[in-house]
Amino acid sequence: MLNSYSTADKVLLAVDCIIFGFDEEGLKILLIKRDFEPEKGKWSLMGGFLKKEEVLDTAAIRVLNTYTGLQDIYMEQLYTYSEIDRDPVERTISVAYYALINIENHNAELIQNYHAKWFSVSEVPKLIFDHDNMLSHAIRRLRYRTSMRPVGFELLPEKFKMSQLLKLYESILDKEIDKRNFISKINSLDILIKLDEKDMTSSRKGSYLYTFDKEKYDAKLLNHFALNF
Amino acid sequence: MLNSYSTADKVLLAVDCIIFGFDEEGLKILLIKRDFEPEKGKWSLMGGFLKKEEVLDTAAIRVLNTYTGLQDIYMEQLYTYSEIDRDPVERTISVAYYALINIENHNAELIQNYHAKWFSVSEVPKLIFDHDNMLSHAIRRLRYRTSMRPVGFELLPEKFKMSQLLKLYESILDKEIDKRNFISKINSLDILIKLDEKDMTSSRKGSYLYTFDKEKYDAKLLNHFALNF
Numbered sequence: 371m372l373n374s375y376s377t378a379d380k381v382l383l384a385v386d387c388i389i390f391g392f393d394e395e396g397l398k399i400l401l402i403k404r405d406f407e408p409e410k411g412k413w414s415l416m417g418g419f420l421k422k423e424e425v426l427d428t429a430a431i432r433v434l435n436t437y438t439g440l441q442d443i444y445m446e447q448l449y450t451y452s453e454i455d456r457d458p459v460e461r462t463i464s465v466a467y468y469a470l471i472n473i474e475n476h477n478a479e480l481i482q483n484y485h486a487k488w489f490s491v492s493e494v495p496k497l498i499f500d501h502d503n504m505l506s507h508a509i510r511r512l513r514y515r516t517s518m519r520p521v522g523f524e525l526l527p528e529k530f531k532m533s534q535l536l537k538l539y540e541s542i543l544d545k546e547i548d549k550r551n552f553i554s555k556i557n558s559l560d561i562l563i564k565l566d567e568k569d570m571t572s573s574r575k576g577s578y579l580y581t582f583d584k585e586k587y588d589a590k591l592l593n594h595f596a597l598n599f
Numbered sequence: 600m601l602n603s604y605s606t607a608d609k610v611l612l613a614v615d616c617i618i619f620g621f622d623e624e625g626l627k628i629l630l631i632k633r634d635f636e637p638e639k640g641k642w643s644l645m646g647g648f649l650k651k652e653e654v655l656d657t658a659a660i661r662v663l664n665t666y667t668g669l670q671d672i673y674m675e676q677l678y679t680y681s682e683i684d685r686d687p688v689e690r691t692i693s694v695a696y697y698a699l700i701n702i703e704n705h706n707a708e709l710i711q712n713y714h715a716k717w718f719s720v721s722e723v724p725k726l727i728f729d730h731d732n733m734l735s736h737a738i739r740r741l742r743y744r745t746s747m748r749p750v751g752f753e754l755l756p757e758k759f760k761m762s763q764l765l766k767l768y769e770s771i772l773d774k775e776i777d778k779r780n781f782i783s784k785i786n787s788l789d790i791l792i793k794l795d796e797k798d799m800t801s802s803r804k805g806s807y808l809y810t811f812d813k814e815k816y817d818a819k820l821l822n823h824f825a826l827n828f
Binding site: 375378379380381382383419420421422423425426427447449450452453454459460461462463465 | 604607608609610611612648649650651652654655656676678679681682683688689690691692694
């Protein structure tokens with residue numbers, strides 16, 4: 371009989387949280403130093419076991435809060451990892467969650483008090499278990515999303531310079547983007563409003579500020595795909 | 600302490616397989632009649648428990664094979680479901696997998712011998728547990744994929760009529776599509792080759808046959824997205 375509840379093997383089920391952050395310096399990832407064996411002292415994603423009375427979404431939120439103090443972060447389920455020896459202590463299946471947040475909207479001090487630390491995505495230390503693999507998977511997902519639709523406007527201030535938007539894309543895609551090409555592609559989407567205001571902080575001539583046209587943006591999300599009938 | 604292996608709750612972990620099929624009649628879903636309690640005699644996805652020595656991908660392939668005889672089906676992980684009471688017998692977390700196959704390439708008799716049955720997606724019976732939910736989730740994923748990039752050419756014969764391609768899209772999106780509009784959108788993608796050959800079976804004038812231009816198709820996959828820098 372294929373489905374016998376009583377003889378089936380039970381396993382440990384964990385959640386791991388991948389938190390991307392964006393600020394003026396670029397795209398970052400939040401890590402903690404593991405404070406117990408095995409791999410004590412190594413950098414790690416925020417992880418913990420699912421409890422009896424919890425669903426996975428709740429477990430992810432609890433674990434993230436316990437390790438970083440972060441609250442009310444909406445995380446999306448990424449993938450479930452089941453390699454036999456991924457955890458050397460005991461077989462543990464892990465469900466990874468991810469989110470992308472604006473670092474400046476959250477209390478940096480709080481996060482530090484919890485011994486969590488932001489790392490630039492290009493300078494991530496070696497992580498425990500298969501967390502490197504989870505992280506690359508999450509970065510791929512983030513890039514895929516970004517190539518599919520304009521993403522991350524909620525990560526910028528309400529009024530922003532074109533150079534800030536460019537930096538956001540460069541950070542997520544981890545490559546230099548030709549600025550003229552970028553501006554022409556973004557303009558062709560017709561979702562930005564150029565304001566009469568300038569930011570005068572970085573050059574004498576100043577840089578025009580933009581805001582995005584929420585109505586057009588939402589309409590694009592529904593309609594801009596190649597094969598939408 | 601947040602992470603104590605010894606006191607953490609273990610759970611049953613299952614896989615459920617969502618197999619979409621396409622044939623001349625349209626988009627279908629493969630179901631089995633559950634042969635044990637609870638919900639014995641009800642229609643169900645193909646499901647079973649993960650074994651100690653298995654990774655999830657392998658469990659999904661084994662379960663599908665046990666219930667349908669189907670072999671070598673590449674399934675993609677969809678989502679992990681963890682509602683507390685989703686299985687009334689005992690808490691079971693389930694990882695759903697899905698695939699879209701060409702029904703005619705597989706042995707219909709074999710599948711029937713295993714008591715598995717194809718249902719038109721528009722006429723699916725009430726399913727056990729949260730399988731209805733899994734199925735809608737998988738359909739949404741399939742539609743999303745389809746709106747993102749030309750999908751499913753591998754479900755058609757090598758040479759096909761435009762009306763067959765239209766039918767594939769109508770089946771997946773579950774709506775009537777204006778034929779002229781469809782032809783013009785598909786042509787604008789520039790991934791089809793119109794052959795000099797006609798299919799004479801359905802009309803006196805015949806219908807031109809098409810095949811798809813694999814090189815251009817692959818190039819499009821890499822390049823056709825709105826914000827690809």
